[in-house]
Amino acid sequence: MSTSVTPPGPVFGRRDPDARGYFGEFGGRFVPETLVAPVDELTGAYFEARQDPAFRREFQELLRTCVGRPTPLYEARRAAAGTGVRLFLKREDLAHTGAHKINNALGQALLAQRMGKRRIVAETGAGQHGVATATACALLGLECVVYMGVDDMARQALNVFRMRMLGASVVGVDSGSRTLKDAINEAMRDWVAHADSTYYLLGSALGPHPYPLMVREFQSVIGQEARAAILEQAGRLPDIAVACVGGGSNAIGLFDAFIDDASVRLIGIEAGGRGISPGEHAARFAGGAPGVLHGTRSLLLQDEHGNILPTHSVSAGLDYPSIGPEHAWLASIGRGDYQWIDDDAALDGFAWLARTEGILPALESSHALGWVQRHLRELPDGTILLVNLSGRGDKDVETVRSIMEARQAGGEA
Amino acid sequence: MNRFARALAPADRPRLVAYVTAGDPDPARSRDVLRGLVRGGADVIELGVPFSDPVADGPVIQRASERALAAGTTLGGVLDMVADLRRESDVPVVIFTYLNPVLRLGFDTFVARSAEVGVDGVLLLDIPIEESGEARTALESRGLDPIYLVSPTTTDARLRVAAEHGRGFLYAISRLGVTGMRDALAESARPLVARIRRFTDLPVALGFGISRPEHVREVATFADAAVVGSAIVKVIDEAAREGRDVGKAVEEFVRWLKTGA
Numbered sequence: 001m002s003t004s005v006t007p008p009g010p011v012f013g014r015r016d017p018d019a020r021g022y023f024g025e026f027g028g029r030f031v032p033e034t035l036v037a038p039v040d041e042l043t044g045a046y047f048e049a050r051q052d053p054a055f056r057r058e059f060q061e062l063l064r065t066c067v068g069r070p071t072p073l074y075e076a077r078r079a080a081a082g083t084g085v086r087l088f089l090k091r092e093d094l095a096h097t098g099a100h101k102i103n104n105a106l107g108q109a110l111l112a113q114r115m116g117k118r119r120i121v122a123e124t125g126a127g128q129h130g131v132a133t134a135t136a137c138a139l140l141g142l143e144c145v146v147y148m149g150v151d152d153m154a155r156q157a158l159n160v161f162r163m164r165m166l167g168a169s170v171v172g173v174d175s176g177s178r179t180l181k182d183a184i185n186e187a188m189r190d191w192v193a194h195a196d197s198t199y200y201l202l203g204s205a206l207g208p209h210p211y212p213l214m215v216r217e218f219q220s221v222i223g224q225e226a227r228a229a230i231l232e233q234a235g236r237l238p239d240i241a242v243a244c245v246g247g248g249s250n251a252i253g254l255f256d257a258f259i260d261d262a263s264v265r266l267i268g269i270e271a272g273g274r275g276i277s278p279g280e281h282a283a284r285f286a287g288g289a290p291g292v293l294h295g296t297r298s299l300l301l302q303d304e305h306g307n308i309l310p311t312h313s314v315s316a317g318l319d320y321p322s323i324g325p326e327h328a329w330l331a332s333i334g335r336g337d338y339q340w341i342d343d344d345a346a347l348d349g350f351a352w353l354a355r356t357e358g359i360l361p362a363l364e365s366s367h368a369l370g371w372v373q374r375h376l377r378e379l380p381d382g383t384i385l386l387v388n389l390s391g392r393g394d395k396d397v398e399t400v401r402s403i404m405e406a407r408q409a410g411g412e413a
Numbered sequence: 414m415n416r417f418a419r420a421l422a423p424a425d426r427p428r429l430v431a432y433v434t435a436g437d438p439d440p441a442r443s444r445d446v447l448r449g450l451v452r453g454g455a456d457v458i459e460l461g462v463p464f465s466d467p468v469a470d471g472p473v474i475q476r477a478s479e480r481a482l483a484a485g486t487t488l489g490g491v492l493d494m495v496a497d498l499r500r501e502s503d504v505p506v507v508i509f510t511y512l513n514p515v516l517r518l519g520f521d522t523f524v525a526r527s528a529e530v531g532v533d534g535v536l537l538l539d540i541p542i543e544e545s546g547e548a549r550t551a552l553e554s555r556g557l558d559p560i561y562l563v564s565p566t567t568t569d570a571r572l573r574v575a576a577e578h579g580r581g582f583l584y585a586i587s588r589l590g591v592t593g594m595r596d597a598l599a600e601s602a603r604p605l606v607a608r609i610r611r612f613t614d615l616p617v618a619l620g621f622g623i624s625r626p627e628h629v630r631e632v633a634t635f636a637d638a639a640v641v642g643s644a645i646v647k648v649i650d651e652a653a654r655e656g657r658d659v660g661k662a663v664e665e666f667v668r669w670l671k672t673g674a
Contacts, residue, residue, distance in 0.1 A: 030539045032538050034562075034564045034566070176466065189469075192469070192590055192591060291517065292511075305487040305514060306488065307514070308465040
């Protein structure tokens with residue numbers, strides 16, 4: 001099955017993992033027996049839905065009328081001034097709710113509705129996926145429960161309030177590291193206990209098969225639109241496509257459209273946090289080893305005994321010890337290049353885009369921008385650079401303000 | 414006769430599989446716990462390997478894992494505990510573990526060490542039966558029984574596979590959800606065990622939500638053994654907090670579970 005709809009929309013069924021859900025040696029379905037039946041049910045429902053033209057039409061229509069797609073491809077001329085590079089930003093920050101997360105949330109909420117599930121559980125880190133899920137549930141009249149680490153609730157208080165305004169219950173998780181991974185643990189526990197009535201709306205390209213495939217397909221609209229737009233605006237494919245990578249949904253959504261274009265370098269930027277030492281970062285390719293967490297085999301930040309390490313990033317959305325299995329595979333075959341940028345460089349990227357283009361990027365996206373800012377002048381003249389601006393930074397203003405004030409105080413002392 | 418079949422064969426008293434998280438509250442006192450389980454009359458010991466992200470466990474066992482990890486428990490250390498227990502008792506031991514610590518140690522190393530120290534069975538929590546072929550072969554090659562979980566939502570087709578490939582006993586989950594104590598046995602328990610019996614003669618141990626002697630007695634009327642976990646872990650935690658002897662507390666609790674006295 002191959003589809004290419006006009007205008008560019010998501011792509012379904014083009015690059016499936018193998019029947020057991022593996023991309024190379026990564027992926028699979030590592031769940032306890034109690035989750036096998038719910039995961040089987042989900043797999044059957046998804047493979048059926050994605051072939052149903054009515055389902056795809058409804059999704060596409062919501063992307064257009066509710067999300068406001070297609071999102072623009074914006075040439076950042078002032079940011080690239082003085083270089084020979086043309087810099088294009090895919091403006092997912094202009095999607096409804098302020099980030100790419102809404103694409104997947106709507107797709108899966110439609111699937112849940114089709115499966116007759118009236119209750120949705122989700123996890124959230126930065127709160128963007130929680131807000132997107134709460135929005136999709138409000139739109140479709142579904143009950144919504146969002147699990148969120150209590151540390152993340154503190155640093156993303158505005159998004160907690162937004163979710164509650166949208167009718168969602170936000171449940172604080174104070175086990176483990178009290179961040180995204182613990183929110184996923186708790187959402188999985190809820191799902192296993194209530195699978196009859198409940199759909200688990202996972203927010204990134206993670207988890208047991210079919211989640212990594214499904215999330216990528218719902219997000220593939222990003223890359224499809226970007227590819228069409230850059231061909232129109234620049235007259236050719238980009239030389240480099242860059243995106244930040246937490247679990248990796250915005251990155252895989254962008255990369256998907258270019259994987260078969262060997263001339264396009266795909267670069268994923270991980271969170272280097274305070275530097276590459278245990279517990280201080282979330283750069284899986286720099287400090288991770290293969291392992292199994294949350295239902296999938298991928299690269300994990302873990303100690304020598306196989307326990308998951310705490311992570312740190314200034315951006316809650318990148319603060320996760322594992323990475324989507326398809327990214328681990330793309331790296332293993334040399335198709336994806338994964339690098340990291342530390343907190344300070346991400347904050348520099350944030351400030352740079354704000355000053356040069358009048359855009360406040362999310363701290364997650366600021367990692368991709370921080371990488372661009374550092375490498376822009378090294379790139380050959382005529383380079384065409386495509387960056388996924390995955391979300392807007394309004395949610396992060398408070399975090400950035402407190403860091404800048406602390407820096408200022410430190411500088412004056 | 415398989416050592417699990419022998420340990421779980423019909424007897425005067427109901428049979429009990431006792432779960433504890435290894436290394437809780439710390440490795441030294443956890444050894445006392447194991448001795449207490451044996452003295453109290455546990456028929457099989459299920460030794461949980463603490464893991465940082467125990468998604469299948471409820472709050473009681475989550476906290477036990479946190480305590481055990483904070484006290485420095487590792488998978489290698491858990492196997493050392495089994496080695497020590499073997500000097501004193503031949504009670505069958507099942508290692509109950511999430512996959513990642515095993516992968517990190519190395520599956521072959523894990524299997525070899527487990528066989529050496531006298532582990533009898535291994536339950537790998539997050540490998541579905543369909544994916545467990547390699548693990549099963551490796552375990553059986555060293556005389557270790559692969560133990561499988563089955564639940565009320567396990568289809569007949571998959572039950573058949575679990576019955577065919579499982580050794581020792583089948584662990585039936587009485588209800589959906591995570592581990593933890595409940596007031597009453599789930600209604601789904603009895604039909605599940607009846608369904609399992611259609612496919613196998615393996616002993617069936619029923620767990621999840623069992624915490625009192627009357628539950629254990631009731632389970633004994635239709636299954637071969639009851640599995641009690643969170644309730645024992647809670648006893649350990651309370652005794653440790655109050656500075657009491659954890660071994661003695663566990664011994665008394667297990668005896669109470671088995672006899673009601």
